[in-house]
Amino acid sequence: MAKLNRYWKLARRPVGNDFASALELVEHELETLVDGDVLIQNAYFSLDAGTRMWMSPREDSYSPPTPLHSPIIGMVLGRVVESRHPDFRSGDLVRAYGQWSDFSISRPDETYVERVSWQLDDLLQHLAVFGPNGWTAYLGVVEYGQTKPGDTFVVSAASGVTGALAGQVAAQLGCRVIGITGSTQKEAWLKEELGFDATIDHRQEDVAMRLRELCPEGINVYFDNVGGTILDAALENMALFGRVAVCGLLVHYDKETPVPGPYKFDQILMKRLQFTGFFSPDFYHRGPDVNRILKSWYEAGKLKMRFDVTQGLENTLEAYGKLFNGQKIGKSLVQVADL
Ligand SMILES: NC(=O)c1ccc[n+]([C@@H]2O[C@H](COP(=O)([O-])OP(=O)(O)OC[C@H]3O[C@@H](n4cnc5c(N)ncnc54)[C@H](OP(=O)(O)O)[C@@H]3O)[C@@H](O)[C@H]2O)c1
The missing domain is CATH 3.40.50.720 (NAD(P)-binding Rossmann-like Domain)
Structure with missing residues (x-):
């Protein structure tokens, strides 16, 4: 039976920071994977100020605007639950461009998907210090x-x-x-x-x-x-x-x-x-080299980050508003499943 997935879609262009009038949480059946796809069960996704830019219709930003009725894209940390890509297996922990959703289907040959280590004292740092x-x-x-x-x-x-x-x-x-x-x-x-x-x-x-x-x-x-x-x-x-x-x-x-x-x-x-x-x-490919330097500072306690984690996909918009009204400290994430 096909898996159900919920995701936030851009229904209208927001005015100011009124996200509730612009985004809708919708449910659908996940498509069957084709060769080259991986299915990721999102555990956390990142809330980024830049995403607000792509909700606007401006064409002269560094990425094109999100088309209306499309899912909102964001960096996710999750577990591969099905793979049709030779380099990824079920159970891999990945950081990837996915969606504000329960599951993300990503194509590693076309978009950013990277396997990351389970061996980190705080796995959330894959979306902060080491991301x-x-x-x-x-x-x-x-x-x-x-x-x-x-x-x-x-x-x-x-x-x-x-x-x-x-x-x-x-x-x-x-x-x-x-x-x-x-x-x-x-x-x-x-x-x-x-x-x-x-x-x-x-x-x-x-x-x-x-x-x-x-x-x-x-x-x-x-x-x-x-x-x-x-x-x-x-x-x-x-x-x-x-x-x-x-x-x-x-x-x-x-x-x-x-x-x-x-x-x-x-x-x-x-x-x-x-x-x-x-x-x-422009420099994602340099991530592993930069991480070697950041790791030494992190392990010495000289690089710290705290998290503002919101539970539940349905609470995403309230959490997102906090980036712009000053109501949070550190890295903002939404948790939608356990790792
Ligand atoms: N170039 C890149 O590749 C790249 C990558 C990542 C992020 N960025 C950019 O870096 C910036 C910060 O993003 P982030 O993800 O690090 O931040 P973040 O965790 O989303 O936090 C944003 C912070 O900005 C402050 N803020 C909000 N509205 C403000 C305003 N009108 N004036 C002054 N401060 C305001 C808020 O804290 P206060 O209480 O201090 O106001 C808020 O906590 C964004 O512009 C983002 O697009 C760029």
């Missing part, structure tokens, strides 16, 4: 941001998974690390548990003024996760020959037309700044 967020943080800091020991390093969305990892990587390189985040509780996590030197609450404080106080010699590297007014505040405070590693532009993702700015664009010339954008699928 695309960890690689983005590491390469964003080390290669795209060209961060050096002694640099003053500032990161926005610092309590989110990529920002928190980027700050810890910079700390390992010997930088002074300042995180911009949105609550006292998040500031405490960053300073007391992750070793950030200082934090700024963008909901309570004047970010430009606080950066001026905290970085009298200027910012050498700004790791941008949000864009908007926080990017302007950083630009105003950059050091000569500073670097801006553009990881994400979170405040743009729910806009249907280009967002003007940054207002302080002239600082690129005045301070001779270097801007570099980067996108993790």
